[in-house]
Amino acid sequence: MFGNVFTQKAVHTLGDYISDKTDKVKKDYLHENIKYVDISSIDNTQNEITSYTTYKTQDRPSRAQQIVEDGDIVISTVRPNLNNVAMIKDDFENIVASTGFCVLKKNMQVNEYFIFTLVKDSRFADYLSKLTTGASYPAVSNKSVLNFKIDMPPIELQNKFAEIVKHIDKLKYNDEFMEVA
Numbered sequence: 336m337f338g339n340v341f342t343q344k345a346v347h348t349l350g351d352y353i354s355d356k357t358d359k360v361k362k363d364y365l366h367e368n369i370k371y372v373d374i375s376s377i378d379n380t381q382n383e384i385t386s387y388t389t390y391k392t393q394d395r396p397s398r399a400q401q402i403v404e405d406g407d408i409v410i411s412t413v414r415p416n417l418n419n420v421a422m423i424k425d426d427f428e429n430i431v432a433s434t435g436f437c438v439l440k441k442n443m444q445v446n447e448y449f450i451f452t453l454v455k456d457s458r459f460a461d462y463l464s465k466l467t468t469g470a471s472y473p474a475v476s477n478k479s480v481l482n483f484k485i486d487m488p489p490i491e492l493q494n495k496f497a498e499i500v501k502h503i504d505k506l507k508y509n510d511e512f513m514e515v516a
Contacts, residue, residue, distance in 0.1 A: 345484040345485050345486045346484075347484070347485060347486070347487060348481060348482050348483060348484055348485065349439075349450075349454075349480065349481050349482070349483045349485055350478075350481030350482060351487075352442075352444050352445045352450075352485075352487055353439050353440065353441070353442060353444075353445055353450060353481075354439075354440045354442065355437050355438055355439060355440065355477045355480070355481060356440065357401040357402055357403065357407075357432075357438045357440065358401075358402040359400050359401065359402065360392065360395070360399065360400055360401075360402060360431055364392050366392060366429050367391060367392060368389055368390065368391055368392060368429070369389070369390055369392050369395055369399060369429055369430075369431040370387040370388070370389055370427065370428075370429055370430050370431065371387055371388045371389070371390055371395060371396065371399045371430075371431055371432075371433070372384055372387050372403070372409065372430055372431070372432045372433065372436075373388075373396075373398070373432075373433040373435065374411045374413060374414075374419050374433065374435055374436075376388075376421075377409075377411070377419045377420070377421045379417050379418050379419045379420070382418075382420050382421055382422075382451075382455045383421055384421045384423070384424075384427065387427075387430065395431065396433075398433045398434045398435060399431045399432075399433065400431065400432075400433075400434050401431060401432040401433070401434060401436065401438050402430075402431055402432075403423045403430050403431070403432045403438055404423060404430075405423055405424065405425040405427075406422065406423065406441040406447045407422070407423045407438050407439065407440055407441065407447075408420065408421070408422050408423075408438070408439040408441075408447065408450060408451050408454060409421055409422075409423065409432050409436040409437075409438055409439075410436060410437045410438075410439065410454055410480055411435060411436055412435060412436065412437050412463075412474050412475050412476065412477065412479075412480065413435045413472065413473070413474045414472075414473055414474070415460055415463035415464055415467065415473075415474075415475055416460055416461075416463075416464040416467075416473075417460075418455060418457065418459075418460040420451070420454050420455045422447065422448075422451045437477040437480040437481075439454070439480075444490065445487065445490065445493060446490065446493035446494050446496070446497045447497075448493075448496070448497035448500050448501065449488075449493040449496050449497055452496070452500060453485070459483065462483060463475050463479060463480065463483075466479045
C-alpha cells in the first residue's frame, strides 16, 4: 500500500512527525492513585498492556513518572529486541508509565494506528537492537527511537490503513471470542 516505509534512504525520521514529550507526575498531581505500567505489563506477542499495578501516588516507584493517555504508544527502551510495544487504549485511565519507555504522543500529522503498526514490526525492533548499549542491561535512548528513518505516507493513506487494521483486529477479536464460546 505504501511501498517500503522502512527504507534507510528516507530523509525524515520518526521524530519529525511525533513527539516523546510527556507530562510528569509532580507533587500537585490531581489523582490519589495511579495505575503503573512497566515493561512486564506488556504482552509482547499481542502488543497489549495486560496488567498494571495500582499505587498511591506518593508511594509509587521512582520510575513511575510519565503520564500517558489514549492513543499514546509506549516502546520499551530496555531490551528492545523483546519488542515490548503497546498502545494506550481509552479503557485505561490515570496510567503512569515507567521511564523505561519512550512514549510517542499522537498528533494531527500522523495516525497513531499507522505508527503503532510500524513500531511493533520486527524490523523496528531489529533497528533498535543494533543500537543498544550495555551487555547485561541492553538499552537504547529515546533519541534512538526518534531517529528511526521513515518515509511517511500522506495522512489520508495512513487513515485508510488504520481503518483496515481496525477491521482486521475486530475480526480477529470476534474469531477469538467465538472459539472461547
